[in-house]
Amino acid sequence: ALRASFASKAHSKDRTIRYNLQPQASFRVAVLGAAGGIGQPLALLIKMSPLVSDLHLYDIANVKGVAADLSHCNTPSQVKDFTGASELANCLKGVDVVVIPAGVPRKPGMTRDDLFNINAGIVRDLVSAVADNCPGAFIHIISNPVNSTVPIAAEVLKLKGVYDPKKLFGVTTLDVVRANTFVAQRKNLKLIDVDVPVVGGHAGITILPLLSKTKPSASFTDQEIEELTVRIQNAGTEVVEAKAGAGSATLSMAYAAARFVESSLRALDGDGDVYECSFVQSDLTDLPFFASRIKLGRKGVEAFIPSDLQGLTEYEQKALEALKPELKASIEKGIAFAQKQT
Numbered sequence: 438a439l440r441a442s443f444a445s446k447a448h449s450k451d452r453t454i455r456y457n458l459q460p461q462a463s464f465r466v467a468v469l470g471a472a473g474g475i476g477q478p479l480a481l482l483i484k485m486s487p488l489v490s491d492l493h494l495y496d497i498a499n500v501k502g503v504a505a506d507l508s509h510c511n512t513p514s515q516v517k518d519f520t521g522a523s524e525l526a527n528c529l530k531g532v533d534v535v536v537i538p539a540g541v542p543r544k545p546g547m548t549r550d551d552l553f554n555i556n557a558g559i560v561r562d563l564v565s566a567v568a569d570n571c572p573g574a575f576i577h578i579i580s581n582p583v584n585s586t587v588p589i590a591a592e593v594l595k596l597k598g599v600y601d602p603k604k605l606f607g608v609t610t611l612d613v614v615r616a617n618t619f620v621a622q623r624k625n626l627k628l629i630d631v632d633v634p635v636v637g638g639h640a641g642i643t644i645l646p647l648l649s650k651t652k653p654s655a656s657f658t659d660q661e662i663e664e665l666t667v668r669i670q671n672a673g674t675e676v677v678e679a680k681a682g683a684g685s686a687t688l689s690m691a692y693a694a695a696r697f698v699e700s701s702l703r704a705l706d707g708d709g710d711v712y713e714c715s716f717v718q719s720d721l722t723d724l725p726f727f728a729s730r731i732k733l734g735r736k737g738v739e740a741f742i743p744s745d746l747q748g749l750t751e752y753e754q755k756a757l758e759a760l761k762p763e764l765k766a767s768i769e770k771g772i773a774f775a776q777k778q779t
């Protein structure tokens with residue numbers, strides 16, 4: 438089954454997370470930006486994984502206390518803290534999965550693109566260190582604007598001669614998590630069963646939930662499609678406004694990022710049934726990067742699911758064409774930024 442829900446997989450009977458289990462695998466995970474609003478709860482959720490042996494937490498400040506605190510949880514992984522650029526290389530050596538939620542979040546009135554000027558440079562520098570110290574790792578980019586920061590990361594890795602497009606991921610899991618939640622609520626479906634693929638990118642209209650591909654199959658009125666699509670696209674802004682200046686989604690994001698980490702670790706561990714949506718280098722459309730459902734394997738992206746983009750409804754087809762110019766511009770902005778630096 439193409440089911441990829443954190444809840445359904447992580448809590449199925451053979452994968453129950455028990456907090457004092459012996460490790461089931463020994464992967465090393467690093468979180469860069471670990472003292473932040475996303476970083477802290479994400480580190481906690483990763484600390485609960487029986488697949489992790491070492492959890493490396495990096496930030497420019499305040500990470501020592503986070504690591505000391507988490508290290509008291511009686512779960513298998515060893516937690517280590519790393520502060521500032523001089524400790525970044527040691528944080529990254531030997532790591533299998535690097536998760537990057539470093540950077541500034543939105544405030545009310547801001548778009549994700551407004552974050553570009555600060556976050557582009559942060560992602561460039563962190564990915565450069567990843568290229569030098571753990572070039573074979575899976576890289577999960579959370580820092581916004583994802584539509585641009587993933588292409589920046591790709592350029593940096595190319596310049597260093599270590600780019601593997603199968604291992605660079607923009608984290609769009611939160612869009613899927615939101616789509617699943619909102620659709621289950623609206624259609625009164627059992628939440629754990631619902632899976633809605635979300636394609637395109639990770640900002641505004643570039644977020645395209647494919648409601649016609651919802652599993653289990655559900656039928657929607659035109660009004661439901663419009664309302665659900667717009668709500669999923671603006672869900673991040675819903676949180677930004679509710680937080681009223683205190684940041685953007687952190688807890689649901691940590692949950693979503695932890696699901697993507699867990700899926701990656703299961704794939705690395707040889708599980709042959711791991712599917713997630715992610716913003717990756719892609720041939721599915723004429724754009725160089727595109728979010729879609731992918732099959733994850735030991736080497737990263739193992740396969741795309743082209744049938745997800747076939748048989749779209751007229752609404753989805755139009756939305757797909759409408760998002761392309763914005764997504765293309767964001768990708769090109771990222772590439773231009775990275776190339777200008779050299």
Ligand code: NAI
Binds near residue numbers: 474497541542559686
């Ligand atoms: P935050 O401000 O609470 O935390 C960011 C952390 O990054 C801070 O601890 C800060 O010290 C650290 N940081 C800054 N520069 C750094 C550097 N050079 N190296 C290492 N760490 C550095 O922000 P929050 O809420 O955790 O958000 C982080 C990012 O995640 C933002 O860019 C936000 O837009 C993005 N985000 C992405 C989502 C997605 O779906 N992909 C959803 C929600 C947020």
